[in-house]
Amino acid sequence: VAVTAGTPPHPAAPAHRRRDAQNTRDRLVRAAVELFTTRGYHGTTTPEIARKAGIAEGTIYRHFSSKEQLLNELYRAALKLLEGAIQDAPPVNCRERLAAVARAWRAAAIRDPAPVRMAFFLRAEPILDARSRDAARRFREAVAGIIASGKAAGEVRAGSAELWADVWLGLVALVLDRTVSGDWPATHTAPEAVFDAAWEVIRDTARG
Amino acid sequence: VAVTAGTPPHPAAPAHRRRDAQNTRDRLVRAAVELFTTRGYHGTTTPEIARKAGIAEGTIYRHFSSKEQLLNELYRAALKLLEGAIQDAPPVNCRERLAAVARAWRAAAIRDPAPVRMAFFLRAEPILDARSRDAARRFREAVAGIIASGKAAGEVRAGSAELWADVWLGLVALVLDRTVSGDWPATHTAPEAVFDAAWEVIRDTARG
Amino acid sequence: VAVTAGTPPHPAAPAHRRRDAQNTRDRLVRAAVELFTTRGYHGTTTPEIARKAGIAEGTIYRHFSSKEQLLNELYRAALKLLEGAIQDAPPVNCRERLAAVARAWRAAAIRDPAPVRMAFFLRAEPILDARSRDAARRFREAVAGIIASGKAAGEVRAGSAELWADVWLGLVALVLDRTVSGDWPATHTAPEAVFDAAWEVIRDTARG
Amino acid sequence: VAVTAGTPPHPAAPAHRRRDAQNTRDRLVRAAVELFTTRGYHGTTTPEIARKAGIAEGTIYRHFSSKEQLLNELYRAALKLLEGAIQDAPPVNCRERLAAVARAWRAAAIRDPAPVRMAFFLRAEPILDARSRDAARRFREAVAGIIASGKAAGEVRAGSAELWADVWLGLVALVLDRTVSGDWPATHTAPEAVFDAAWEVIRDTARG
DNA sequence: AATGAATGAGGTTTCATTCAT
DNA sequence: TATGAATGAAACCTCATTCAT
Numbered sequence: 058v059a060v061t062a063g064t065p066p067h068p069a070a071p072a073h074r075r076r077d078a079q080n081t082r083d084r085l086v087r088a089a090v091e092l093f094t095t096r097g098y099h100g101t102t103t104p105e106i107a108r109k110a111g112i113a114e115g116t117i118y119r120h121f122s123s124k125e126q127l128l129n130e131l132y133r134a135a136l137k138l139l140e141g142a143i144q145d146a147p148p149v150n151c152r153e154r155l156a157a158v159a160r161a162w163r164a165a166a167i168r169d170p171a172p173v174r175m176a177f178f179l180r181a182e183p184i185l186d187a188r189s190r191d192a193a194r195r196f197r198e199a200v201a202g203i204i205a206s207g208k209a210a211g212e213v214r215a216g217s218a219e220l221w222a223d224v225w226l227g228l229v230a231l232v233l234d235r236t237v238s239g240d241w242p243a244t245h246t247a248p249e250a251v252f253d254a255a256w257e258v259i260r261d262t263a264r265g
Numbered sequence: 266v267a268v269t270a271g272t273p274p275h276p277a278a279p280a281h282r283r284r285d286a287q288n289t290r291d292r293l294v295r296a297a298v299e300l301f302t303t304r305g306y307h308g309t310t311t312p313e314i315a316r317k318a319g320i321a322e323g324t325i326y327r328h329f330s331s332k333e334q335l336l337n338e339l340y341r342a343a344l345k346l347l348e349g350a351i352q353d354a355p356p357v358n359c360r361e362r363l364a365a366v367a368r369a370w371r372a373a374a375i376r377d378p379a380p381v382r383m384a385f386f387l388r389a390e391p392i393l394d395a396r397s398r399d400a401a402r403r404f405r406e407a408v409a410g411i412i413a414s415g416k417a418a419g420e421v422r423a424g425s426a427e428l429w430a431d432v433w434l435g436l437v438a439l440v441l442d443r444t445v446s447g448d449w450p451a452t453h454t455a456p457e458a459v460f461d462a463a464w465e466v467i468r469d470t471a472r473g
Numbered sequence: 474v475a476v477t478a479g480t481p482p483h484p485a486a487p488a489h490r491r492r493d494a495q496n497t498r499d500r501l502v503r504a505a506v507e508l509f510t511t512r513g514y515h516g517t518t519t520p521e522i523a524r525k526a527g528i529a530e531g532t533i534y535r536h537f538s539s540k541e542q543l544l545n546e547l548y549r550a551a552l553k554l555l556e557g558a559i560q561d562a563p564p565v566n567c568r569e570r571l572a573a574v575a576r577a578w579r580a581a582a583i584r585d586p587a588p589v590r591m592a593f594f595l596r597a598e599p600i601l602d603a604r605s606r607d608a609a610r611r612f613r614e615a616v617a618g619i620i621a622s623g624k625a626a627g628e629v630r631a632g633s634a635e636l637w638a639d640v641w642l643g644l645v646a647l648v649l650d651r652t653v654s655g656d657w658p659a660t661h662t663a664p665e666a667v668f669d670a671a672w673e674v675i676r677d678t679a680r681g
Numbered sequence: 682v683a684v685t686a687g688t689p690p691h692p693a694a695p696a697h698r699r700r701d702a703q704n705t706r707d708r709l710v711r712a713a714v715e716l717f718t719t720r721g722y723h724g725t726t727t728p729e730i731a732r733k734a735g736i737a738e739g740t741i742y743r744h745f746s747s748k749e750q751l752l753n754e755l756y757r758a759a760l761k762l763l764e765g766a767i768q769d770a771p772p773v774n775c776r777e778r779l780a781a782v783a784r785a786w787r788a789a790a791i792r793d794p795a796p797v798r799m800a801f802f803l804r805a806e807p808i809l810d811a812r813s814r815d816a817a818r819r820f821r822e823a824v825a826g827i828i829a830s831g832k833a834a835g836e837v838r839a840g841s842a843e844l845w846a847d848v849w850l851g852l853v854a855l856v857l858d859r860t861v862s863g864d865w866p867a868t869h870t871a872p873e874a875v876f877d878a879a880w881e882v883i884r885d886t887a888r889g
Numbered sequence: 890a891a892t893g894a895a896t897g898a899g900g901t902t903t904c905a906t907t908c909a910t
Numbered sequence: 911t912a913t914g915a916a917t918g919a920a921a922c923c924t925c926a927t928t929c930a931t
Contacts, residue, residue: 081891096391099307103926113892115928124926183304216458224462227435250424254432257470258462289915311901321917326902328915497894512807515723519922529896534923536894599720632874640875643851644882666840670848670882678881705912727905737913739907748905 082120084110087171090131094174098128098184129189135175136192138165143199151207152256158203159229159252163236170237177230178237197222204259214261221259228255290328292318295379298339302382306336306392336387337397343383344400347373351407359415360464366411367437367460371444378445385438386445408434412467422469429467436463498536500526503587506547510590514544514600544595545605551591552608555581559615567623568672574619575645575668579652586653593646594653616642620675630677637675644671706744708734711795714755718798722752722808753813759799760816763789767823775831776880782827783853783876787860794861801854802861824850828883838885845883852879 088110092101103124107114121127142161146154166173176196185193201222207213213221232248235241241248296318300309311332315322329335350369354362374381384404393401409430415421421429440456443449449456504526508517519540523530537543558577562570582589592612601609617638623629629637648664651657657664712734716725727748731738745751766785770778790797800820809817825846831837837845856872859865865872 097305097307099305102924104924114926115893116891118927119890184308216455220455220459223439224436224459227439228432228466231431231435247424247428251428251432254466258436258466262465310899312899322901323903323918324916332901513721513723515721518920520920530922531897531924532895540922632871636871636875639855640852640878643855644848647847647851663840663844667844667848673886674852674878674882726903728903738905739914740912742906743911 081110081112081116085112085117085120086131089127090135090171090175093128093131094171094178098124098179125184125186128184129186132175132179132185132189133192135172136196138172139176140196140199143203146203151203151210151212152260154203155207155225155256156252158200159232159255162229162233163248166233166236167243173233174237177233197226200226212261213259214263225255225259228252228258289318289320289324293320293325293328294339297335298343298379298383301336301339302379302386306332306387333392333394336392337394339383340387340393340397341400343380344404346380347384348404348407351411354411359411359418359420360468362411363415363433363464364460366408367440367463370437370441371456374441374444375451381441382445385441405430405434420469421467422471433463433467436460436466497526497528497532501528501533501536502547505543506551506587506591509544509547510587510594514540514595541600541602544600545602547591548595548601548605549608551588552612554588555592556612556615559619562619567619567626567628568676570619571623571641571672572668574616575648575671578645578649579664582649582652583659589649590653593649613638613642628677629675630679641671641675644668644674705734705736705740709736709741709744710755713751714759714795714799717752717755718795718802722748722803749808749810752808753810755799756803756809756813757816759796760820762796763800764820764823767827770827775827775834775836776884778827779831779849779880780876782824783856783879786853786857787872790857790860791867797857798861801857821846821850836885837883838887849879849883852876852882 085106089101089106092106092109103114103117107117117124117127121130139162142158142165145161146157148154162173197219201218204213204221204225205218208215208218228251232241232251236248293314297309297314300314300317311322311325315325325332325335329338347370350366350373353369354365356362370381405427409426412421412429412433413426416423416426436459440449440459444456501522505517505522508522508525519530519533523533533540533543537546555578558574558581561577562573564570578589613635617634620629620637620641621634624631624634644667648657648667652664709730713725713730716730716733727738727741731741741748741751745754763786766782766789769785770781772778786797821843825842828837828845828849829842832839832842852875856865856875860872
């Protein structure tokens, strides 16, 4: 699934037109994600985005009202995509759910690195708007929620669920970083090792 | 120790002059680190640096030949400072050495967050020059070296020492992030918990 | 013919657009030539050019990639224009050809002083790029070529054709200087006197 | 003779001090002339002058009140030096006097190109102050004076003496240009040929 | 919907000049 | 006398954004 954030400008336009528009927007979005995640927000310029997308500079502003809004839309779309994996995880137990989420994210990173990059590796220069910061908070809460329920079930060690969520996310981010950078292709074994390790850190060792 | 990178422009200047120059340079360096680490390289402007440092904009260029060189000097100075903690760690065993390094870094982060921020939280937009990338590589190798020797001694689990170094660094970075942001003051207990967890992840569980 | 150097940025733009663009570019070019030739390259600033052209400063850089490229384009366009007069001169004999060239240049200087100023009175601070220096060399060679053929025909005195070309050019430049400065309007008689003198200097006195 | 313009700051200083000061000033003056004549006034920067002279930037302002005054002092000193040759020329007849002047200038250009460059090849960006423009006018009048007396004696052709002065100066400048650039060393024969030609142009051909 | 020329604010950097030492 | 750190104005240039087409 691509990170085609927001709504297309004219949903009611005839199909062949919409196709083109969608193309334009798609290329714009892809180019923007690529650049934002590799050079940062301030390191990315609108001329660059337009050139890489093969569109005119002015066209950016037919789809997004500003560079800032462009970034924020992309960011939220990315988070939403990754949150899907959290909701889709089978509600068996904490360990299985986290494992399923981690694997789903890695699979997504292999299919299309863009949203993973947006969600995980956008250095938070203070550009995210209120809605985006909310979305980010909810995202971390979703992970913390899984861990909290694991704690309630005695699976997770003592300590703040938020803390263990960040620990777990930190290690998963490491895997995703190697994945999107191409260092760890689909067949590599290290990801499972690190995912296991991530669980080891936060599980209740006193128990099983 | 402050992050006073590079050599002063005029090492042979009389003492009373050097004092002043050092003052100016110090204020410049402090302001730059603060801004670079909170807003990123491209998000920081030279007028801002000058204003925060209380100096004229042109003065920046008496001390550093460009904004880019300024960043790189600061970055390398920060790495060098943190590498000191690695060399100073008592060579007893892997676990103790890592613990000593982690604690030293956290102590440094409490005393003066600047170099820790530079070394850990500068999202590497492609600005680092060759020397800086070398320095970064050597830094990670120094950590990996400790872990490799631990592996040789049977303390560390199987797998690439570089990988476990990154895992360990990732978790330590999490602690340092909370530390420099002020969330975890000196008396907080979470750091030790996470440091322990970081060791748990990479130690050889089969052993003792 | 105006000194509209280089190619317009978007040759395929619709006519009504090109008209406007050409207008902007023309005003830019005219202002730049005027200033470069009166104050020199370094004595001319981009704000001044923009102000005189009645455009925004940034607009300069939509038409030329740098101030330096602007100067070089103008310089080469000016040379090309003046070279036209050399090619158009009737190939009767050396004397007539030189006279025709000199008169054509003076006529051009009266119609539009800009290119003449660019070609003759741009103090060559080392700004001219390789292409421009090539063009300048070819320009002098074209004049020297006429004189060399005159020498072959026994019309010109002994000595290097390049030398006599420079002598002749020096005297013609003097006329053009007075012409563009307005001292010698179209009806003035001095130019013909100096042109005659210029020929006297280089002709073979032993002969006719 | 060097172009040591103006008066030394402290003429009454003890000899060993004055020697040093003179040295400093000399090096400053030499560096400035070299740079002004090769890169133009605006193309020359005070840091460059200081570096080439091997002195500190601030030192420039102990000897000259501004970059502009520095240029003007050097310019007038150069003119004064060259005017010396005019006064020293033996008052026999126009032809001999001009020849003597031309040869003296060329000799000066070989000994020390600096003042010749200043006087002849400083593109008059509008930097010269009133005194310098006066000096330049007097300089040209001195040459025109020789020619006017030649006209009175029937040696020089009809037409404005000022015009023939400029013509003659133009051709002499050509020789000096080749001389200071090193193309025509002391033994070269072309200078005499061009000097002769310069006289041919302006002499009264009707006579003998 | 898309274009791209035009804009002007603001970016990094250099410069002529001052002044405490 | 000479220094050179410091200055702030201004240089060249880029950018995000607008708008006529």
